Each structure stands twice: as structure tokens, then as C-alpha cells.
Amino acid sequence: xxxxxxxxxxxxxxxxxxxxxxxxxxxxxxxxxxxxxxxxxxxxxxxxxxxxxxxxxxxxxxxxxxxxxxxxxxxxxxxxxxxxxxxxxxxxxxxxxxxxxxxxxxxxxxxxxxxxxxxxxxxxxxxxxxxxxxxxxxxxxxxxxxxxxxxxxxxxxxxxxxxxxxxxxxxxxxxxxxxxxxxxxxxxxxxxxxxxxxxxxxxxxxxxxxxxxxxxxxxxxxxxxxxxxxxxxxxxxxxxxxxxxxxxxxxxxxxxxxxxxxxxxxxxxxxxxxxxxxxxxxxxxxxxxxxxxxxxxxxxxxxxxxxxxxxxxxxxxxxxxxxxxxxxxxxxxxxxxxxxxxxxxxxxxxxxxxxxxxxxxxxxxxxxxxxxxxxxxxxxxxxxxxxxxxxxxxxxxxxxxxxxxxxxxxxxxxxxxxxxxxxxxxxxxxxxxxxxxxxxxxxxxxxxxxxxxxxxxxxxxxxxxxxxxxxxxxxxxxxxxxxxxxxxxxxxxxxxxxxxxxxxxxxxxxxxxxxxxxxxxxxxxxxxxxxxxxxxxxxxxxxxxxxxxxxxxxxxxxxxxxxxxxxxxxxxxxxxxxxxxxxxxxxxxxxxxxxxxxxxxxxxxxxxxxxxxxxxxxxxxxxxxxxxxxxxxxxxxxxxxxxxxxxxxxxx
Numbered sequence: 269x270x271x272x273x274x275x276x277x278x279x280x281x282x283x284x285x286x287x288x289x290x291x292x293x294x295x296x297x298x299x300x301x302x303x304x305x306x307x308x309x310x311x312x313x314x315x316x317x318x319x320x321x322x323x324x325x326x327x328x329x330x331x332x333x334x335x336x337x338x339x340x341x342x343x344x345x346x347x348x349x350x351x352x353x354x355x356x357x358x359x360x361x362x363x364x365x366x367x368x369x370x371x372x373x374x375x376x377x378x379x380x381x382x383x384x385x386x387x388x389x390x391x392x393x394x395x396x397x398x399x400x401x402x403x404x405x406x407x408x409x410x411x412x413x414x415x416x417x418x419x420x421x422x423x424x425x426x427x428x429x430x431x432x433x434x435x436x437x438x439x440x441x442x443x444x445x446x447x448x449x450x451x452x453x454x455x456x457x458x459x460x461x462x463x464x465x466x467x468x469x470x471x472x473x474x475x476x477x478x479x480x481x482x483x484x485x486x487x488x489x490x491x492x493x494x495x496x497x498x499x500x501x502x503x504x505x506x507x508x509x510x511x512x513x514x515x516x517x518x519x520x521x522x523x524x525x526x527x528x529x530x531x532x533x534x535x536x537x538x539x540x541x542x543x544x545x546x547x548x549x550x551x552x553x554x555x556x557x558x559x560x561x562x563x564x565x566x567x568x569x570x571x572x573x574x575x576x577x578x579x580x581x582x583x584x585x586x587x588x589x590x591x592x593x594x595x596x597x598x599x600x601x602x603x604x605x606x607x608x609x610x611x612x613x614x615x616x617x618x619x620x621x622x623x624x625x626x627x628x629x630x631x632x633x634x635x636x637x638x639x640x641x642x643x644x645x646x647x648x649x650x651x652x653x654x655x656x657x658x659x660x661x662x663x664x665x666x667x668x669x670x671x672x673x674x675x676x677x678x679x680x681x682x683x684x685x686x687x688x689x690x691x692x693x694x695x696x697x698x699x700x701x702x703x704x705x706x707x708x709x710x711x712x713x714x715x716x717x718x719x720x721x722x723x724x725x726x727x728x729x730x731x732x733x734x735x736x737x738x739x740x741x742x743x744x745x746x747x748x749x750x751x752x753x754x755x756x757x758x759x760x761x762x763x764x765x766x767x768x769x770x771x772x773x774x775x776x777x778x779x780x781x782x783x784x785x786x787x788x789x790x791x792x793x794x795x796x797x798x799x800x801x802x803x804x805x806x807x808x809x810x811x812x813x814x815x816x817x818x819x820x821x822x823x824x825x826x827x828x829x830x831x832x833x834x835x836x837x838x839x840x841x842x843x844x845x846x847x848x849x850x851x852x853x854x855x856x857x858x859x860x861x862x863x864x865x866x867x868x869x870x871x872x873x874x875x876x877x878x879x880x881x882x883x884x885x886x887x888x889x890x891x892x893x894x895x896x897x898x899x900x901x902x903x904x905x906x907x908x909x910x911x912x913x914x915x916x917x918x919x920x
Contacts, residue, residue: 278704279674280682287702292568295331302327310703310712311782318718318740322346325354325560325716325743332563332597335368336360336529343741349768350759352741355532355556362536362555363435364527366596367395375601377424378577378624381501382471382607382616389424394431395525397517401432402526404511404519408495410462412437412528415538417461417493419443419452419479419486421470421606422584425499425513427593429465434536437528439552441538444583445470445479447879450901452486455540458550459750460492466510469502473608476502483508532556532743538750539587539690542878542902549757550750553693554743561694561744562594564715570628570657570684571701572598579603580630580659581617586880587690588630588661609635614644618652625654632662632881633685636669641817645676652678657699659684662881664786664804667708668812685710687774687786691762692744696736696772697784709783717742721778726766733777733800735790738770745770775802792885794823795830796863803885806866809859810834810852815842820875821866822889833892834866835912837875844871870915876908888912 287293292310299316300307303323307313317324322342329338339357346352370376372392380386410416416433420426421444430440441459443452445467456464466483469476487496487509496510505512536555540548566572578595582588583606595602603624609617609631621629639646646652658673658681665685673683684699687710696719700712713719718740721729749758765771775787787793787802794801803821810819817837823830836852838844849869857865876884879902890897891912900906 276706278706279670280680281704282682282702290571290701291573292571292700292702295328295568298331299324299327310700314713314715314782317715321716321740321742328560328564328568328716329355332560332567333368334360334559334563335365346741349738349741349745349770350755350763352745353533354741354743358532358556359529360532360556360559361435361437361527361529362559363398363431363525364529365559366431366594367398367525368597368599370599376596377427377602377604379424379604380606380620381421381423382474382611384471384476385501387424394424394428396521397428398431398435399525400517400519400521401428402435403522404516405432405436405438405463407519408463410436410438412530413535414438414463415441415459415461416463416465417441417456417459417490418465418584419445419447419456419483420465420467420499420584421445421501422582422589422604423499423501423606424604426465426584427602427604429497430593433463434555435525435527437530437534439535439538441540442584442589443540444585444879445477445482446472446583446904447585448901449482449485451879452482453489454902455548455550456486456490458547459538461490462492463495463497464490464493464510465497465499466508467499467501468504468508471501471607473611478502478504480504480508530555533747535747537590537693539590539693540585541690542880542882542884548902549761551690552747552750554747557744557747558590558693559594559597561692561742562591563597565591565694565698566595566598566600568715569695569698569700569712570659571682572600572628574599576600576627577603577624577654578628578630579605579617579621579626580628581605581609581632581635582630583880587693590693592630610638614639614642615646615649618646618650621646621652621655622650626652627654628657628659629655630659630661633660633665633669634663634881636660636665636673637811640669640672640676647677655681657682657684657701659686659699661686661688661695663883664788664807665708666804666808666811668808670705670707682711687784688714689772691746691772692742694744696738696774697786704781706779706781706783709779709781709785711783713782713784719784721776722766722769726769730778731780733775733787733802735765736772736774736776736784737766738772775800789885792822794821794832796823796832801832801864805860806832806834806856806864809855810836813852813855815839815848816852818875820883820885820888822885822892824868824889824892826867831867832864833868833870835870835872835875835888835915837872844869872908872911872915874905874908874911876906876912877904878902879904
């Protein structure tokens with residue numbers, strides 16, 4: 269696999285005038301002046317941001333113009349990651365930072381629900397609606413620390429409700445309306461919301477999906493809920509119990525929003541793990557940690573500036589929604605989309621990009637791969653002159669997809685393959701507008717995070733595969749897991765593997781340019797003959813074959829060892845025969861190593877995925893071994909697992 273070594277020329281390199289025009293260039297000048305060091309190169313800035321982490325995050329607070337009282341102390345117990353406290357004296361409000369004053373008629377949100385709904389929201393409208401919604405929430409007894417839960421699509425109304433709740437110091441938590449009844453109860457049932465925001469339905473693939481029955485069922489099983497608010501996306505909300513959205517917006521508006529300032533480390537969001545291996549963990553994130561981390565990623569790593577048009581294809585059940593919304597704090601305009609990214613065809617999101625002048629287009633690696641497989645070439649059919657950054661996450665972006673982006677989308681664009689997670693509501697590795705892009709590699713380590721690669725004994729590695737870790741504290745560590753009163757679950761999730769080191773669970777490799785290659789999740793790595801193999805290495809080459817649409821690979825216990833079993837989804841009408849099976853194995857052998865070659869190759873009709881689109885190797889592995897799969901309802905397509913149960917005998 270190409271490691272993006274320095275013998276390989278970059279696919280893109282920023283021009284000198286592009287570099288000097290970036291926010292990170294301005295930050296480097298300020299950091300150099302403050303520190304008395306030359307920090308005008310990214311590697312030097314990153315080293316300083318880790319070695320002098322308190323100075324870095326304090327300067328970022330000032331540079332980004334955070335609204336609030338920073339306090340005197342920046343970091344307590346900084347040498348103990350679990351016990352560290354950032355900005356212990358600070359007081360701030362998340363919504364206040366996202367609603368900083370702008371021209372009244374400036375558009376702050378564009379929205380489309382496929383081809384069914386389309387409108388824009390100005391700053392004056394946003395402020396007015398947040399003020400009225402906050403006033404209504406206060407009138408029904410919502411106070412700081414209460415939970416407001418949302419079972420909703422990615423609409424401006426959802427953002428209004430989040431801003432209103434957090435303006436009061438309440439804690440926001442959300443899922444998307446495609447989640448099943450049990451999945452929602454497993455999440456919200458643990459966090460006991462006082463208010464539930466719901467919707468009558470959503471649009472997907474050209475069809476209206478009525479969610480009224482699911483909403484009634486969820487509400488009936490959440491005894492903590494005192495108030496229900498109903499959004500009317502389909503126009504079917506009249507017979508639902510609760511307060512219609514129009515009544516909330518009819519609340520008398522106060523002259524200004526009374527923002528309740530909270531401590532930096534007080535809870536802001538509760539996000540959830542996928543729940544495919546047990547009950548979802550309720551990952552509780554901090555007010556200041558989320559804000560500072562996102563400001564760093566937006567302004568320094570993604571070069572988001574006032575007036576930019578920022579898009580990320582996401583649902584409210586994925587952390588990228590939380591990431592996107594914070595772009596308001598950089599005075600950018602949010603570009604929201606809810607529905608299928610391929611309805612009525614692959615042009616839909618690119619039509620949108622051209623129409624509003626997107627400057628950052630964020631999506632999943634699978635979406636880019638699907639565009640490439642369809643041979644769709646957005647750059648030839650759309651005006652993408654405003655696009656500066658294209659972000660990809662959710663899974664590993666194959667090197668061939670890097671080639672595709674520069675050949676078919678845009679030559680002069682910073683392709684940021686990013687990776688992090690719900691655990692930190694941000695990234696460990698991501699893009700950088702002043703660095704070149706190398707094929708197959710994430711550009712840069714996140715500023716302020718001591719991201720390293722360890723072997724099993726805790727030794728640091730370079731140019732070798734190992735575990736992604738973080739060896740210093742950082743502000744966006746979770747506050748705790750909701751309901752984990754002893755802290756045991758939190759400790760075991762991140763700190764049980766290496767003492768006083770955050771263990772993230774990704775299998776990775778540092779490149780010579782200090783970028784990173786992601787090989788997949790550590791718990792899904794294969795181990796034939798005791799040699800660790802990242803699943804992404806196999807997917808990359810198998811899915812380059814014209815016959816293969818997608819694949820999933822597992823390690824199967826076999827003869828006191830582990831062997832590789834590969835399942836493939838083929839193009840319509842094709843059947844896996846001996847010739848294709850041989851081609852697949854030969855390709856893997858030639859492109860990887862003999863140890864990568866699957867012992868079994870089996871055809872399936874569908875790959876099981878989480879709600880956010882990630883494939884679930886662990887669930888398939890359990891099925892093949894005849895073991896029960898916990899929380900099947902956490903999957904977007906749980907019926908697909910039956911395909912693997914039926915094939916389990918063939919795998920033996």
C-alpha cells in the first residue's frame with residue numbers, strides 16, 4: 269500500500285499566495301510572536317502545540333474570539349490525562365458563541381430536503397427563532413443540566429432547538445428519524461430527557477417516510493419526558509401529541525437571549541457509540557471542549573472563514589452534524605441537506621454545491637467511492653470555483669479515490685481525509701491548507717493533540733503499523749459517560765491498554781511527512797499466523813475490481829489459528845464463480861502479501877452497516893462463529909446479518 273512517502277510527488281500543493289491567505293498562517297504569526305520561536309512551519313507549530321499545550325489552547329481562545337471569561341488558570345493536573353481539568357475558572361455559553369452578531373439579512377443557513385423542500389434562513393430569523401424557542405423552553409421548566417432530546421432530521425429547526433436548549437445551559441442529545449424504536453429508547457432511555465423534539469417524517473430516495481408511529485412509541489417509553497415538540501416536515505403533524513413547532517415560535521420574544529454561562533467542563537452534548545457490541549455508551553462532551561476543538565479544526569485545519577459556505581453530508585445521529593453546526597462560531601453559512609445523496613441522481617449534491625457556492629464539501633469515503641464507480645465527474649458539469657476544501661471521513665479513503673478527486677472533481681482543492689470519532693467529537697488526524705496532499709494519506713496530525721503510534725508494548729513507532737494513541741491531555745476528551753458513576757467504563761474504554769495514555773482503537777501508520785494512513789479499527793484487524801493486517805488494505809484492492817461493488821472481511825478461528833474470510837457484493841447480474849474467485853485471490857496476493865489472501869471468498873447481497881454507514885466486521889464475525897450479536901437494531905439494515913448466518917456453514 270502506498271504510504272505517501274517523500275519519493276512520491278504530492279497530488280496537490282498550495283501556492284504561496286494561498287498559504288499566506290489562510291487563517292493558520294495568521295495564527296502562526298501570532299504564536300511565533302507570543303512564544304519567541306519560529307513557528308512558521310506546520311511541524312514546528314504542532315510540536316509547540318503539544319509541548320506547550322496550555323499556551324496553545326489559550327492562544328486559540330483569543331485568536332478565535334471566544335465569547336466568555338477565560339479565567340486565570342488554563343490547565344490543572346495536566347500530567348494525568350484522566351484527571352486533567354482545562355480552563356477550570358472559565359465561564360461561557362456555547363449558543364452565545366454560535367450566535368455572534370452579523371448583518372440581519374445575511375443568510376446563515378441554506379436547506380434542502382431532496383427536491384421536496386428548499387429555503388434559506390437569515391441571521392435575524394435565526395436569532396428570533398432561537399430567542400422564542402429558548403423562552404418557550406424556559407416557560408416549561410427547562411434549566412441548566414436538563415436534557416433535551418431530538419429524534420429529527422437535519423433541518424434548520426433542529427439547529428434552532430439545539431441553540432435554544434444550550435443557551436439555557438441544557439444538554440442536547442439527538443438521533444436521526446431513520447433509527448428504529450428500540451435504538452432510540454436504548455439511547456434516550458439512559459439519558460432521561462425532559463423535552464423530546466420529534467418530527468412527522470422525512471424524505472429519502474424520493475419517498476416520504478412517515479415516522480408518527482415511531483415517535484408515539486418512543487414518547488410512550490420515556491417516562492422522564494414532560495414536553496414533546498413536533499416538527500412538521502411532511503405536513504402530517506397535526507394529530508401528534510405535544511406542542512406544534514409553530515406554537516413554540518409564537519412565544520413572545522424577549523429583546524435579547526439570556527445566555528446562561530456554564531463552566532468549561534460542564535456537559536453540552538451527549539453522543540452515543542454505535543451500540544453494535546452492547547448498549548450504546550453515552551459519551552458526554554464539555555461546553556468548552558467541543559467549542560475549542562471545533563474552532564481549531566474549522567479555522568486552522570479547514571480554513572473556514574466568515575462568509576464561507578460549509579456543507580457536510582450528515583444526519584443528526586452522527587458526530588459530523590455537531591461538527592458542522594459549530595461552523596456558525598466562525599461566522600460561516602451552514603449548507604444543510606437531508607435525504608439521499610443520489611436522488612434523483614449523482615448530480616444532486618453538486619448542483620447544490622454550485623448553486624450556493626460551497627467552499628467546504630464534506631462527505632464520506634463511501635460516497636466518493638460510489639461517485640468513482642459511477643464514473644460521475646462533477647468538475648466537468650458544475651461550477652466549483654468556490655470550493656477550497658473537500659473533506660472525507662467515516663471510513664478509509666482509498667488511494668485511487670484520491671486520484672479520482674483530482675481527476676474528476678477539482679485539481680486545485682485541499683483533499684482532507686480526516687479521522688477521529690464520536691469519542692472526542694473531532695479528529696486526531698485531518699487536513700491542513702498549507703501542506704501538500706499525498707496519495708492515500710491523511711495530511712496532518714491534529715494541532716494540540718499528541719497523536720502517536722504505539723506497538724503492543726507501548727513503544728513509539730514510525731513508518732510501522734500500530735495503535736493510534738494520544739499521550740497528552742486535550743480539551744475535547746469526554747467529561748464522562750452518562751450514568752457511569754464510578755468512571756470504570758470511561759477508564760476501560762480509553763485508558764486500560766496503556767497507563768496514562770489515550771488508546772483510540774485505530775490501526776494506523778505515520779508517514780515520512782508526518783501524515784497518517786488508517787488501516788481500520790484495531791478490534792477488526794486480522795491476525796493470520798500472528799501477523800496483524802488492516803482490513804482497509806484488502807478492501808482497497810478488491811474493490812478496484814470492476815466486478816466487485818463492495819466487500820467485508822473477517823478473521824475466522826480455524827485450526828488453532830485465524831484465517832481470512834472475504835464476503836463480496838458483485839455488480840448486478842454477476843455470480844461468483846471459480847474464475848472470479850481466483851482473480852480476487854490473485855489480486856490480493858499481488859497487491860498485498862500472501863498472508864492477506866482470503867482462504868474463503870463468498871458472495872452476499874448486502875453489507876450490514878451502522879446508522880452512520882460504517883460496515884460492521886465484528887457483527888459479521890460473531891454470526892460466522894455462531895455467537896449472538898448484541899443490539900442488532902443498532903444497524904441500519906439488521907436483516908442483512910441473516911445472509912451471513914445462512915453462509916456460516918460455507919465458511920467452514
